[in-house]
Amino acid sequence: MASVQLAKTLSDLGTNSVRELFNRTGSSEQSVFKQAQIAAIGSFYLKTGGIKGPLGLPVSNVKFTGQTAVRRFAGGQIAYQASDPKGEKQLAVRINYLGFRCLKESNWDQSTGSDEPYFLIGAVATNGSKVVRRAYSSINTNSVRTEVTDIATVGISGNRDNFTPPIVLGVAAMEHDLGSKDEAEKKVRKVLEEAEEKVDKLAQAVGPFLGIPVGNHVMPDWMRDIYIGWLPEWGVALLGLGDDEIGQNSKLLFDYNPEITQWQAPAIIGKHGDNDYNFVLPVDGGKEGKYELFFLIDLFTLSQEIQPRA
Numbered sequence: 001m002a003s004v005q006l007a008k009t010l011s012d013l014g015t016n017s018v019r020e021l022f023n024r025t026g027s028s029e030q031s032v033f034k035q036a037q038i039a040a041i042g043s044f045y046l047k048t049g050g051i052k053g054p055l056g057l058p059v060s061n062v063k064f065t066g067q068t069a070v071r072r073f074a075g076g077q078i079a080y081q082a083s084d085p086k087g088e089k090q091l092a093v094r095i096n097y098l099g100f101r102c103l104k105e106s107n108w109d110q111s112t113g114s115d116e117p118y119f120l121i122g123a124v125a126t127n128g129s130k131v132v133r134r135a136y137s138s139i140n141t142n143s144v145r146t147e148v149t150d151i152a153t154v155g156i157s158g159n160r161d162n163f164t165p166p167i168v169l170g171v172a173a174m175e176h177d178l179g180s181k182d183e184a185e186k187k188v189r190k191v192l193e194e195a196e197e198k199v200d201k202l203a204q205a206v207g208p209f210l211g212i213p214v215g216n217h218v219m220p221d222w223m224r225d226i227y228i229g230w231l232p233e234w235g236v237a238l239l240g241l242g243d244d245e246i247g248q249n250s251k252l253l254f255d256y257n258p259e260i261t262q263w264q265a266p267a268i269i270g271k272h273g274d275n276d277y278n279f280v281l282p283v284d285g286g287k288e289g290k291y292e293l294f295f296l297i298d299l300f301t302l303s304q305e306i307q308p309r310a
């Protein structure tokens with residue numbers, strides 16, 4: 001049976017009042033023993049980085065099985081065992097980009113007889129973001145390129161390396177003429193950084209998620225607005241750069257109903273070159289060209305213990 005360090009839990013909350021403990025958790029639980037575990041789990045969660053840490057967004061309130069408390073998160077769970085909360089298991093995402101097919105080249109050629117598309121592929125998770133640029137030449141209708149490029153890694157460092165679901169995967173597709181690819185990449189990175197800052201600010205205002213109700217999706221609406229909102233901002237940022245804008249597309253992945261306990265990667269759809277793919281991002285730029293980008297997205301359970309940060 002678990003034993004609860006009430007004094008330590010109260011001190012982590014910065015109070016010595018049991019009544020305040022009940023207020024902070026927002027739980028209607030009547031047992032001080034259970035309230036203390038709920039609060040200790042909340043404090044532990046904040047010490048792993050809260051939503052910006054490996055656990056990410058909460059997907060359940062604290063549930064008791066007998067005398068043991070468990071709270072599930074998008075990236076794992078915190079269980080109150082013996083006399084301390086422990087962060088366990090980490091669900092992580094790996095995204096590999098497998099190349100593309102050009103369904104239709106642009107309507108006119110400029111400096112060369114073929115198209116020179118480049119893709120700024122962005123992945124945004126609650127615990128970080130990344131932009132990868134891939135550029136090509138001699139592309140015409142029906143051209144295919146295959147490759148395996150890691151967009152988001154499943155690493156070995158429990159606290160930092162991995163992307164925790166949900167994830168927004170997006171692409172801004174450009175056709176190179178006289179512009180600077182570096183400048184275009186810089187602009188989309190800046191939009192992503194600003195989105196992350198907005199999320200940080202709002203997350204701090206919302207607080208430690210100790211008492212928020214869990215809705216139909218893992219990602220709260222305010223966060224969804226920001227993470228979906230960066231796509232049109234990419235479009236605006238890329239205007240007038242000297243390269244043609246083919247278009248943008250993005251999709252929110254793994255924003256499941258929290259009741260689902262076993263998340264799964266999408267089913268395999270087919271092969272692009274030699275590689276299985278399970279996700280496609282189409283970009284239809286009309287007269288600027290039309291493309292399909294292929295991805296393989298995998299989910300991993302890493303079974304690591306998550307240590308709180310100092």
Ligand SMILES: [Ca+2]
Binds near residue numbers: 108
């Ligand atoms: Ca052409």
Ligand SMILES: [Ca+2]
Binds near residue numbers: 112176177
């Ligand atoms: Ca061109």
Ligand SMILES: [Ca+2]
Binds near residue numbers: 175
């Ligand atoms: Ca062009």
